[in-house]
Amino acid sequence: MPQPATHEFEVEMRVPALPGHETAELVFPTWAPGSYLVRDFVRHVIGLTVSDARGRTLARERLDKQRWRIQTAGRPFVVRYRVFAFEASVRTSFLDDSHGYWNGTSVFFHVAGELARPCRVTVVPPPRAGWRVATALAPVARARNSYAAADFDELVDAPFEIGRHETRAFKVGRTKFELALYGRCNADTGRLVDILRRIVTATGRMFGGFPFDRYLFIVHALPIGSGGLEHRASVTMDIAGLSFEDDAGYRRFADLAAHEFFHAWNVKRIQDAALARVDYTRENYTRLLWLFEGFTDYLAHIIMLRAGVTRERDLYRMLAEDWPKYATRPGRNETPLDELSYEAWIKQYKPSENFINRSVSYYERGFWAGMALDIQMRLATAGRRGLPEMFRRLWERFGRRGRPVDEADVRDAAAAIGGRRFDRFFDRAIRGTDELDLPALWRRAGLEVKARPEWDQRGKPPAERDDVRARRARAWTGIDLHPERMLVRNVVPDSPAWRAGITFGDDIVAVDGARVNPATFARRVGDNKPGTRVAIAYFRRDLLREATLTLAESPARTWTVTADAHAKAGAAAVRAGWLGMARR
């Protein structure tokens, strides 16, 4: 990286002699394991040259967008190229005068058929920049900034952070943990380290130890947080750097860290056959992303509780806020979870306008399915065993032994832990599209659950009542507007607006002849009672149109979830086991 301002990594790849091979095929990865989308990283490769050890250019033929055949005569050769690194995300690479970062699949070629060869990478930071290197790869003794990987999989599974990041380290037992924190961040770093220490301790306890000697958290503090990407002995997390004014910022950090760290087992070691042997050149289809992502998302919340990073009331508040978002999502029961997983490559990261109406993320439905299975297992075992124990079994029987899992193995593990089979659940919630009824399960697990319409003021103290606001919340069009513009983002199927023909991208200008803006639209609609006909004027492709629709009653509900003080002893035991309170 001699010129960071160009955002170009200069890469030199030296390949040893491959006796008996007249040609070698250079291959560039097209996706980053952990992020299920064809990204064509090769589009950022420029200035490719291939020469022999004496500098003579070798003949080459481009076979497709990401493969070249080189005439090597079996002798060593050198590949030189530059990579334009200007996408600041966990799965790509980035270089400027403040730091360099790469996720290996966006920077490294491999030679076809030679993935199992050991690799060694030497980093040359910009001169006199004072940059340091952080990576999970083992340093090579007596070689400056050189690191060794057992094979190409390990090489690209260890992202590199190079710069003047802040570093912290701590130990849990004999295992060493490091934090490399880049960017402008208003968090108390000591508190971030405390959160990480608590989370890794609670997770290690769940699995009975750590499957590595050393683990690295690379954290990028950026203007907007965009999530993480998991690896076997490290993780990259992109967080909103200036979001730590209050506890919510720390909770979001803990949630992301708990999710990513759980992946060190679930998906990086507990894997199905499709992900255990990666093909870097094409889609790798798996039907288990509900397990790898949805269940991970769910268990992050259980781990945060056990780690003492959150409290029960935080979980109850999350249930009350997130459940209605899911439960009113029109597409939540359209496609089975295993199919959503298979289709990740074409839908999850390429959502079309009707995604919310006709589909759902395997993270979201998988989260609630994981919670449903955990509670059912707790109900079957008087609260004693559930999803954490199921994952420990999957780790011990499959992950630790390098054996891939499939859905049947997960079903068997659930049965072994829960003491009965849960095939009905798997058939309906994973392979089927049945409604997930979490509130019913929460009640059986000792929670008190209430849902009431926003306009219902009964039982509220007079000081909290707002009759005008409540009345206005009653009428409903089914239109979801862009937050800052009058563009229709979605229309709920079978809602009044849907029946009146309003659709994505319509540009609303007036309700009953009165001009509206994002702040006044809901008020003008809410001035009317359900059953009233209103005229909505809008532009579609610059032509003015008008639709008349009959307002319905809003399906929105405000939920409250609390521990049921009058729960029977059995239900209270299920709750205590479920939330891990018995174990702290």
Ligand SMILES: [Zn+2]
């Ligand atoms: Zn994940």
